Amino acid sequence: MKRVIALLMENQPGALSRVVGLFSQRGYNIESLIVAPTEDPSLSRLTMTTEGDTQVVEQITKQLNKLIDVVKVLDLSLEAHVGRELLLIKMEFSEKAEAEVSNLGGQVLFKDDNLLNAEFVGTSEELDEIVTSLAKLNPMEVVRTGLSGISSTAKTLTI
């Protein structure tokens, strides 16, 4: 089962490597990972998606909590939550391509005679479908940020 874990950690060198290292050390799999400083500059917020049954994910969150640099962990999969990721794409420019981007709900960010850059925001499943739909236009490059998430309940990941 796919799980989304969000955590707050000290914004200092070495903290991220401890989190990532924990996953390889204990044989857990990271599917996606996204991290950035928060409005409180002493903290970074990280969202990751992983596969595992309840017992495995419970063990992952406990092990994450054990890291001294990790301040708080929330298993978003246990809460009502929303998750979004950003997809950027580069294609050869054509009117057909431009039309297809807007058709699929994307936004063109840059275009010239040769190239076109566009962005799409959505759930991971929506972006999977968009990638499939755009495949026929032979995109030159596709990049995805990985999922970022926030709970839709009173439970907040703040200190």
Place this chain on the structure above:
Amino acid sequence: MRSLQDEGIELVFGYPGGASLHIYDALFNQQAVQHVLVRHEQGAVHAADGYARSTGKAGVVFVTSGPGATNAITGLATAHMDSTPVIVISGQVKSHLIGTDSFQETDMIGVSRPIVKHSFLVQKAEDIPMIIKKAFHIATTGRPGPVVIDIPKDVTDPDYKFDYSYPKDIDIRSYKPVEEGHSGQIRKAAKLLLNSKRPVIYSGGGVIQNDASEELTSLVQFLDFPVTNTLMGLGAYPGTDKNFLGMLGMHGTYEANMAMHNCDLILAVGARFDDRITNDPAQFALSAKKIHIDIDPASLSKIIKVDVPIVGSAKTCLDQLLKELKKNESKLDKNKIEPWRKQIKEWRKEHGLNHQMLKDASNSEKILPQHVIQSLYKETKGDAYVTSDVGQHQMFAAQYYHFDKPRRWINSGGLGTMGFGLPAAMGVQLAFPNSTVACVTGEGSIQMCIQELSTCLQYDLPIKIINLNNSALGMVKQWQDMQYDGRLSHSTYEDSLPDFVKLTESFGHVGLKVEKPEDLESAMKKCFELKDKLVFLDVVIDEDEHVYPMLEAGMAMDSMWLDKKTKTWE
């Protein structure tokens, strides 16, 4: 240096080098902290670990950058697996050289990351006092563990001055270990204990680390329940008491393993259901409810799903539990478990360890390893600090030396580090200069840190080394005998062993050798009569002896080999 003095540190083990020279110069100009110069950094970490395990205080190590740091890694991993408070302060190349592959540069923080509780790279001198305060707090509280402080040489520059003050208190927002157990869970646990007909208390190293032996003993005596200790937990409950079942697990006693397999309730305290205990987790104690007290939430339901998990320190939770039980004393019916006690007694009678083997030693052609441990026990009146290396000798010592007090049995349980015993004994002897310290070892293990014999001379450490010499890597050989049709692939030395008596003498100590069973006891006596000397007693033992009982891999805890031909399952 000043921060260490202010933290109350009296003893440091180490080895100097380029990147730590400023620190060593500061060491030279003071008296408060004694430094012990080892012969290899691995020895320094094991010695600090032995000091920590026997005293409960943090052990401190100084190493230099590069090879100094990497040589400390085995020691750190050992301390990490057994959750002991060791602090390694490693020199690092100057800040501007980090990342340039400069001379003796190693990314110590990166290399040590998976085997420390936490680590710090010091970026400026002003941070040193706070980092040292934090390091000691993290290493010694909660589930203890090793901490690395990596200090670039420029940060220890003596010409750089700043306003020094050592912090009194510490608050780490992300680190607040829970001491007290949840009262509802304590009540549930008490109820299960009072209703149980076939209970076992299973306690581990956490009880010793947390100085909770007294609380454990009070609880066991109040309930009058059988209790077993893990390899790391020996001494937490008096080894000579009638309720003690001996060690459990891979080489645990028949009665302890049978009791675990057949019980209806397990109270686990400061133990972690590791694979050397449970054997196949899917077949582990299927008819038992499980209560688990541990300070580390990640230990709960990690391998075995438990019915009543309790997060908290062993000391506080056991005390809470005893109070709760006393409140309900009227419901305690000690007769209820009488049939269970009788059953355990029968198991012990059937296949329990023979603790009287020494009596018949003279009928034996060769000295058996069990004889040696029993002779050691007799000679030290059961009151020595015993360190050990890893292998058959370790298991024989755990089975046949009865530890009545905590912090007396010092061994590498989790990582299984050969070479641990001698340097660990140095740490213990330095902590307790007037106590008897014995290192039970084998001719394989002892050669892994033999260089520390030189340290022992420099600091007058009268350790007694009891070498169970079977001219083979005994435990490897045992597995090869049992599982590889006796193909002894590279587990013997083809007459290349050193003469240990001469070797010890060349280091300035006393060496003794004994080969005949009838000479064993007098040799042991002589060894301990030489109070002020380090004595290396080389005991030639039966090279074909195996350690039993032994759990059969992939099966339940009741599937044991009892000797070379007898097994408990079909």
